[in-house]
Amino acid sequence: MPVKMKKDIQEICVSNLEKHSNNAECAKVIKETLDKKFGGDGFWNVVVGEGFEVNCTYDLESMMTLYFAGTTAVFIWRCSS
Secondary structure, eight states: OOHHHHHHHHHHHHHHHHHOSOHHHHHHHHHHHHHHHHOOTTTEEEEEESSOOOOOOOOTTSEEEEEETTTEEEEEEEOOO
């Protein structure tokens, strides 16, 4: 992902994490926002929660993980078209 895209995604995540206390709702809103902003309806996937582990194979520059307020994590990846 380009640096600008990563920064935009980070801002989208932080603003939604501050607005929504429900992790599922927050993930849904982030995913819908990424689909609209960066295209590829259905290509973006988002998991928001605490105490989860991810083990997957991915292309370089297609995923990112953010931590918010120390305990909440956001795992984002984009599927290939």
